[in-house]
Each structure stands twice: as C-alpha cells, then as structure tokens.
Amino acid sequence: MYKLLFIWRYFMKRRMAWMAIVAVTLVVMLIVTILNIMNTILNDTKSNNHRWSGDIVISRDSLVGFPYYENFLTKLNELNAITATTPVIKTYAIIELNSLQVYGIQMENFSNVTDFHKTLFHQKNSENPTLILPENQTLRPDQHPLTAEQKKRGCILGCYWITTDLEQLQLAHETRLRPERQVPIDITIFPINSKGSLTGSALGETQRFWYMDACQTGLVDIDQATAYVDFDELQKLTFMDGQDGSPARISEIRIKCKPGYDLTETHTKIQKLWDNYIATFKNQTDYHLLSDVKVQTWELYRRSFIVPVEKEKNVMTVTFSILSVVSAFIILAIFYTIVTEKIKDLGMIKSIGGSNWGVQQIFIGYGFSIGLVGTFFGVLFGCLLVINSNHILDFFGIQIWNPKIYAIDKVPNTIDINQTIAIALVAILFSTCAAIIPAMKAGKLKIVEALRID
Amino acid sequence: MSTKSKYILSCQNLRKGFTIGSERRTVLNDCNLNVEPGEFVAIMGASGSGKSTLLHILGLLDQPEQGTVMIEGKNVFTISKSQQDKIRNQQIGFVFQFYHLLPELTVEENVILPSMISHSFFSWLSNKSKVKKRASELIESVGLTKQTTQWPNTLSGGERQRTALARALIQNPQILFADEPTGNLDSVAGKAILEILCNLNRSGQTIVMVTHDKAVADLADRTLVLHEGKLS
Numbered sequence: 241m242y243k244l245l246f247i248w249r250y251f252m253k254r255r256m257a258w259m260a261i262v263a264v265t266l267v268v269m270l271i272v273t274i275l276n277i278m279n280t281i282l283n284d285t286k287s288n289n290h291r292w293s294g295d296i297v298i299s300r301d302s303l304v305g306f307p308y309y310e311n312f313l314t315k316l317n318e319l320n321a322i323t324a325t326t327p328v329i330k331t332y333a334i335i336e337l338n339s340l341q342v343y344g345i346q347m348e349n350f351s352n353v354t355d356f357h358k359t360l361f362h363q364k365n366s367e368n369p370t371l372i373l374p375e376n377q378t379l380r381p382d383q384h385p386l387t388a389e390q391k392k393r394g395c396i397l398g399c400y401w402i403t404t405d406l407e408q409l410q411l412a413h414e415t416r417l418r419p420e421r422q423v424p425i426d427i428t429i430f431p432i433n434s435k436g437s438l439t440g441s442a443l444g445e446t447q448r449f450w451y452m453d454a455c456q457t458g459l460v461d462i463d464q465a466t467a468y469v470d471f472d473e474l475q476k477l478t479f480m481d482g483q484d485g486s487p488a489r490i491s492e493i494r495i496k497c498k499p500g501y502d503l504t505e506t507h508t509k510i511q512k513l514w515d516n517y518i519a520t521f522k523n524q525t526d527y528h529l530l531s532d533v534k535v536q537t538w539e540l541y542r543r544s545f546i547v548p549v550e551k552e553k554n555v556m557t558v559t560f561s562i563l564s565v566v567s568a569f570i571i572l573a574i575f576y577t578i579v580t581e582k583i584k585d586l587g588m589i590k591s592i593g594g595s596n597w598g599v600q601q602i603f604i605g606y607g608f609s610i611g612l613v614g615t616f617f618g619v620l621f622g623c624l625l626v627i628n629s630n631h632i633l634d635f636f637g638i639q640i641w642n643p644k645i646y647a648i649d650k651v652p653n654t655i656d657i658n659q660t661i662a663i664a665l666v667a668i669l670f671s672t673c674a675a676i677i678p679a680m681k682a683g684k685l686k687i688v689e690a691l692r693i694d
Numbered sequence: 695m696s697t698k699s700k701y702i703l704s705c706q707n708l709r710k711g712f713t714i715g716s717e718r719r720t721v722l723n724d725c726n727l728n729v730e731p732g733e734f735v736a737i738m739g740a741s742g743s744g745k746s747t748l749l750h751i752l753g754l755l756d757q758p759e760q761g762t763v764m765i766e767g768k769n770v771f772t773i774s775k776s777q778q779d780k781i782r783n784q785q786i787g788f789v790f791q792f793y794h795l796l797p798e799l800t801v802e803e804n805v806i807l808p809s810m811i812s813h814s815f816f817s818w819l820s821n822k823s824k825v826k827k828r829a830s831e832l833i834e835s836v837g838l839t840k841q842t843t844q845w846p847n848t849l850s851g852g853e854r855q856r857t858a859l860a861r862a863l864i865q866n867p868q869i870l871f872a873d874e875p876t877g878n879l880d881s882v883a884g885k886a887i888l889e890i891l892c893n894l895n896r897s898g899q900t901i902v903m904v905t906h907d908k909a910v911a912d913l914a915d916r917t918l919v920l921h922e923g924k925l926s
C-alpha cells in the first residue's frame with residue numbers, strides 16, 4: 241500500500257516526472273505518426289497496384305505481343321482457382337501530340353479482374369460499365385457523317401492526364417466532360433506486325449474516339465498517361481487481330497484468383513500450365529513470341545513501383561529507430577536522475593522497515609507509471625495527428641505529398657492498431673526497464689550510506 | 695538462536711572501522727553494552743568518537759565487522775534480511791539528528807508510514823482507521839494536531855523532530871533510539887522533545903539516546919561515555 245502512495249506522490253509532486261512524461265509522449269507520438277503514415281502509404285501502394293493488376297499477369301515486354309492466347313484463356317477459365325481472366329492490348333499512341341499508353345480492354349472482363357469500373361468517375365456505380373457510347377446519340381451538327389460503328393467508340397482517360405486537381409476534374413465532369421457532349425479524342429497508333437516492323441500505312445493510324453469517362457486507379461504512372469479503349473477496336477487498329485494473315489495477338493492476360501486461393505500455389509500452377517501449353521508450339525516459326533512471355537504475380541509485375549516505396553518506408557523506419565534510440569538514452573538519463581534524486585528516501589524507508597524489494601518496486605512502479613501515462617498521451621496525440629493530418633496541413637496551407645511522386649494525393653490517415661499497440665508496449669516496457677537499472681543500484685546501497693546523501 | 699536474557703538490548707565485542715584512502719580508522723573497538731527493559735541510557739562522547747556509528751549498528755542500520763547485537767535475546771545479524779526488516783519496523787524506533795522525514799508525505803502520512811509498511815494491501819484497508827486513530831493520538835501528544843496535513847518542508851525544526859518522534863513510536867517499539875534528537879534545535883524546542891522522551895520513559899519505554907549535552911544526559915538513568923571505541 242505504501243508503495244502505491246509513494247508512486248502517486250512522486251508522480252504528482254515531482255516536476256522532473258512530468259518532464260519524463262513529456263519526453264516519453266513526444267517520442268511515442270513521433271514514432272506512432274511516422275510509422276502509421278509510412279505503413280499506410282506502403283499498404284495503399286500495394287493494394288492499388290494489386291487491384292489494378294489482378295492477381296497474376298501473363299505478359300510480354302514487347303509491342304508485338306504474343307499469339308495463340310484464345311485456347312489458353314479457355315484452359316485458364318477451366319481452373320478451379322480462377323474467377324476471371326481478361327486479355328489486354330497495350331500499346332503506345334499519340335493524343336493531341338502527347339504520347340501515352342493505350343490499353344485495349346474488354347470492359348466487363350477487365351472490371352471483373354481489376355475492379356476497374358469502381359475507379360471511374362461517371363460509371364462508378366453503373367451496373368454494366370461500358371466503352372460503347374449509347375445508340376441514340378445526337379452528334380454535333382458540325383461533325384462529319386459517321387458510321388454507326390464510328391459513333392460508338394468510347395475512350396476512358398486517366399484522370400491526371402486531364403488535370404491533377406481532382407476537384408477541378410469533378411467539376412469538369414459535371415459540366416464539360418459528359419459523354420453526351422461528344423468530346424472527340426483522336427488517337428494515333430503505330431501498328432506493328434508479328435515480325436516487329438511497322439505495318440499498315442506506316443504513317444500511323446488515326447481514329448476518333450469519344451470521351452466517356454476518367455479513371456483514378458490511385459497509381460500515378462497509370463493515371464497520368466493512359467487511355468482505355470475497346471479491346472476489339474484496338475486489336476484491329478494495331479493489326480494484332482490477324483488481318484495480315486498471322487495469328488491474332490495480345491499483350492497481356494490478367495487473372496483474378498478466387499478468394500482464399502494461395503497466390504504462390506496458383507501462380508506455380510499457371511506457370512506449369514503455360515509451359516506445357518507453349519511446348520505444343522515448339523516447332524512453329526513464331527515460337528519466340530511465346531518463349532519469353534512471363535507469368536508473374538501482381539507484386540512482381542509492378543515491383544518497380546512498389547520497391548521504391550518499400551525502400552522509403554525502410555529508410556524512414558531505420559532513421560526513426562535511430563532517433564528513438566537517441567531519445568531512449570535521454571529518457572534513461574532523466575529516469576536515472578529522478579530515481580537517484582530519491583535515493584535518500586530509499587534509506588529512510590528502509591530504516592523504518594521497508595524491504596529492499598519493496599523500495600525497488602516503488603522506483604520501478606514510478607518508471608512504469610511515467611511510461612504508461614507518457615505512452616498513453618503519445619499514442620493519443622499521435623493518432624489524433626495522423627487522423628487529422630489532412631485538416632492540419634490544409635489549415636496551414638501545406639501540401640507535403642506531390643501526387644505525381646506518391647501514389648496518393650492525401651496524407652494517409654488510417655491507424656494500424658497492432659503496430660500502434662506494439663509501439664506502446666515497447667515504450668512502457670522500456671520506461672520500466674529504465675527505472676529498474678537505478679533501482680537495482682539503489683537497492684545495493686546500505687541504509688546509512690543512503691541517509692548520508694544530501 | 696535466541697537465549698533468555700534479562701537485557702532487552704545487548705552488544706558484545708562490537709568492532710567497526712572505516713578505510714579512508716589507504717588509512718584505516720577503527721571507530722568502535724571491543725564495545726559492550728547491556729540495556730535493561732525500561733531503562734533510559736544516554737551515550738556521550740567527543741565529536742567523531744563513533745556515537746552515531748554505534749547507534750546505527752544497534753538500530754540495524756549498519757553492520758559491525760565483528761561482535762553481536764542481541765535484541766530481546768535474538769542475535770540480529772544472524773537472521774534473515776526480511777526478519778531484520780521486521781525488527782526495524784516493529785521493535786525499533788529511530789529518531790535522527792536530521793529528522794529524515796519523507797518530503798513527499800504529509801505529517802500524518804509520515805507518522806503512519808511504518809504501520810503501512812507492515813500491512814499488506816488488504817490488511818491495510820481493514821486496519822486503516824485504527825492506525826489513523828493511533829496516529830492522531832500520537833500527533834496530539836507531540837502537539838502537532840494543527841500541522842497534521844502539512845508537508846515536512848513547511849514545518850519548523852522542532853516540529854519536524856516531533857513528527858519524527860511520533861513516527862518512531864507508531865509501532866510501539868520495544869526500544870527507542872535517538873541520535874542527538876535536540877542537536878539541531880534551540881533550547882525551547884529541545885526541551886519539548888526531552889519532555890516527551892522523559893514522559894515516555896516514565897511509562898516504561900526503553901530509550902537509548904546519544905547526546906553531547908551534559909544537561910540532557912542527566913535526564914537519563916545512566917550515562918555512558920564512548921572513548922577510544924569503548925563504552926564506559
């Protein structure tokens with residue numbers, strides 16, 4: 241009982257204890273803030289990349305693409321582990337004199353694999369998102385006469401290609417950029433045949449599309465330089481549909497696994513399936529188009545965009561770990577001082593019958609309670625800071641994240657509970673240990689020696 | 695270990711020295727003392743003769759290099775640490791020259807502290823009111839009722855010493871040690887302390903007091919002088 245009384249009194253009456261609390265609070269707050277923010281950045285980056293890639297991607301790093309995909313798609317769809325697959329054509333194009341990537345997608349399949357429709361502005365909540373313009377469009381009178389085919393071609397643009405200001409974009413969508421306003425987008429493509437040389441008119445094929453929608457996948461490299469058009473349209477335009485007599489080609493197959501299926505296992509299975517499949521084409525002249533096709537998990541497929549963020553997180557973690565160690569020594573020094581300051585009390589308590597261990601418990605409890613209170617406030621302020629970071633920064637008019645560099649335009653504000661609890665436990669444990677060392681030393685002191693201290 | 699003895703406190707062949715640098719000084723050398731229950735013993739001696747050192751050993755605050763100390767026939771340096779703690783807590787009261795109150799506790803809390811130490815958490819809760827009553831009687835007997843809730847640093851020297859005295863008495867110790875209890879006080883404050891000590895002795899309290907004031911020593915039943923490490 242007397243131990244609790246002492247802990248309480250030391251706590252309330254010593255200014256030094258408050259300083260120790262403030263020190264603990266600041267360190268814990270710092271670590272909670274930084275680690276939570278970095279963690280969320282990494283998690284967001286990963287989940288955005290994962291979502292946009294699907295689980296597994298079969299692709300070839302060449303504008304030529306690879307042939308014989310139809311039968312393989314059928315084989316894939318027979319697998320138990322897979323819920324959806326979609327072929328993708330990927331090429332480069334020029335729009336309004338800017339170069340960008342163009343993806344040919346089958347809207348429904350692509351959405352099934354990548355949740356693409358959820359990243360759209362107009363069709364976010366639509367039951368069946370589409371790249372085909374509605375039939376009953378009335379075109380502006382000044383347009384050339386168009387065939388029914390030509391009237392349907394829709395195009396989705398990455399949102400940062402239009403503007404980096406998302407509020408502006410929202411506004412634009414409410415006024416200017418509506419599908420029925422028929423904003424024309426002329427896309428110029430350079431078709432390449434299966435041997436890798438320019439084909440068609442060899443001057444580029446230009447085709448008019450109509451602005452349908454914008455997407456925000458959360459991946460800046462994608463959102464700032466990508467257009468999406470219909471798969472069949474692009475396949476035709478790139479001469480990958482076999483109009484020159486060679487087999488039809490695509491650039492990628494994206495695959496979504498059923499929830500609960502082990503990714504690595506499924507990946508190995510698909511790799512094996514692919515190897516067996518292409519073995520049957522071994523004697524074909526275009527076998528080389530198949531042999532360097534890669535079967536990758538989403539992480540591998542997008543690693544060049546994930547690794548920098550991972551590295552950054554690690555650098556931050558190391559930096560702040562060092563900082564924490566430095567602070568830990570300062571806290572240790574403060575604890576040492578506040579315990580040493582009270583060694584005379586230890587002599588007095590022992591002189592009236594307090595046991596060594598009882599007295600040490602007071603000091604350890606003292607350290608523990610300082611750690612507990614300091615950590616509590618540190619976690620509290622840290623979490624408040626993280627949660628309100630955007631308001632705080634807005635208030636001061638600061639923008640820390642350049643959305644072109646980070647895959648995010650807002651400071652993340654979610655708290656990783658497990659990590660925060662771990663930080664708190666370490667802080668409390670450390671504070672307690674910081675008190676144990678001087679307490680042990682104090683315990684060794686003889687009563688008369690302790691009493692002699694002034 | 696315990697042998698029946700008519701002495702409440704006795705020490706035999708006590709020896710204690712200090713090494714300062716390379717020089718060795720023997721402070722107590724073959725020091726003997728026997729105190730009967732209810733006795734009031736005064737110890738005198740020149741400054742630096744080892745009076746405090748002796749009292750600390752008798753009060754289990756320090757250890758001798760040689761010799762035995764018996765309290766109620768029990769050799770206190772051969773028993774366990776926790777039993778020593780218990781003797782310090784229950785059988786001995788100690789009053790220091792420099793009070794040694796705990797600055798973070800009020801007068802009342804300082805007085806009841808030994809009792810709190812002897813109780814576990816739950817037994818304290820059930821005994822609290824009894825102890826508090828006893829404490830307030832003691833505080834009244836040393837004339838500090840008005841200062842009950844004051845912090846030690848707001849008390850005068852005399853008031854601090856009376857608080858220390860009350861603290862030493864709360865557990866009804868068999869022996870009360872006092873190391874120059876009036877050494878830091880003016881004559882009026884000192885007189886108040888001595889009066890309390892005399893009253894206690896009259897009601898049967900065994901007291902061993904160190905002083906260098908002849909007039910103070912005269913209040914005791916017996917006066918011993920510490921000289922060259924020996925009592926005579």
Ligand SMILES: Nc1ncnc2c1ncn2[C@@H]1O[C@H](COP(=O)(O)OP(=O)(O)OP(=O)(O)O)[C@@H](O)[C@H]1O
Nearest residue numbers: 712713714721740741742743744745746747748906
């Ligand atoms: N821890 C110690 N280390 C070294 N020497 C010590 C120590 N404690 C006491 N002494 C020495 O032992 C001698 C006796 O000290 P003690 O305090 O017992 O004297 P005293 O008789 O109480 O004197 P006073 O009347 O001035 O209080 C002194 O010379 C002192 O210097």
Ligand SMILES: [Mg+2]
Nearest residue numbers: 745746747873
């Ligand atoms: Mg002395």
